[in-house]
Amino acid sequence: GQNIDQPTEMTATEGAIVQINCTYQTSGFNGLFWYQQHAGEAPTFLSYNVLDGLEEKGRFSSFLSRSKGYSYLLLKELQMKDSASYLCAVPAVDSNYQLIWGAGTKLIIKP
Amino acid sequence: DSGVTQTPKHLITATGQRVTLRCSPRSGDLSVYWYQQSLDQGLQFLIQYYNGEERAKGNILERFSAQQFPDLHSELNLSSLELGDSALYFCASRSGGALGEQFFGPGTRLTVL
Numbered sequence: 001g002q003n004i005d006q007p008t009e010m011t012a013t014e015g016a017i018v019q020i021n022c023t024y025q026t027s028g029f030n031g032l033f034w035y036q037q038h039a040g041e042a043p044t045f046l047s048y049n050v051l052d053g054l055e056e057k058g059r060f061s062s063f064l065s066r067s068k069g070y071s072y073l074l075l076k077e078l079q080m081k082d083s084a085s086y087l088c089a090v091p092a093v094d095s096n097y098q099l100i101w102g103a104g105t106k107l108i109i110k111p
Numbered sequence: 112d113s114g115v116t117q118t119p120k121h122l123i124t125a126t127g128q129r130v131t132l133r134c135s136p137r138s139g140d141l142s143v144y145w146y147q148q149s150l151d152q153g154l155q156f157l158i159q160y161y162n163g164e165e166r167a168k169g170n171i172l173e174r175f176s177a178q179q180f181p182d183l184h185s186e187l188n189l190s191s192l193e194l195g196d197s198a199l200y201f202c203a204s205r206s207g208g209a210l211g212e213q214f215f216g217p218g219t220r221l222t223v224l
Contacts, residue, residue, distance in 0.1 A: 042215035098167045103153035
């Protein structure tokens with residue numbers, strides 16, 4: 001089967017940098033998604049990695065290592081509005097039509 | 112605004128009742144996904160439709176059913192409601208191929224009293 005692990009909660013300071021890790025176990029691999037979800041709101045897409053390496057999008061970057069089954073989301077210059085849950089997800093091995101979701105990491109930003 | 116619409120935004124009902132949640136995908140998107148998210152829990156995939164046909168099933172209870180209509184909107188029917196069914200229900204649609212990102216609607220918050 002497939003499994004995704006993320007830390008449950010992290011705390012960081014405004015203006016700092018935080019790295020949110022995601023490890024996955026899967027017999028096949030079709031990329032990894034990161035989504036942001038503010039409390040009570042819908043998840044919004046952040047990134048999709050299918051090749052190894054770091055992809056940067058402004059203050060957010062996402063890294064993937066397929067050999068290690070590992071990804072991280074790097075948030076720089078943290079702002080209070082970055083307080084949210086960050087979800088990683090991988091497409092199901094037996095079906096490309098659904099995503100297997102991690103439980104999410106709740107990020108708390110303190111002034 | 113993702114382009115995915117869901118109605119109603121809020122729904123309060125009693126145990127044993129039946130409700131219908133509605134979703135309209137983004138223009139041109141053929142795939143619709145339904146998710147349940149209980150308080151402080153992760154997203155639980157329920158079911159997916161593609162162009163009117165069921166394509167994948169997750170942890171959907173037998174009391175729940177869904178369908179996608181020819182105009183591509185979808186409805187999720189929840190019956191014999193229990194207190195534990197109280198949750199946010201999200202609909203998402205997908206663009207592009209099988210690995211395209213999913214766009215989520217604003218959700219329907221269901222409260223069962």
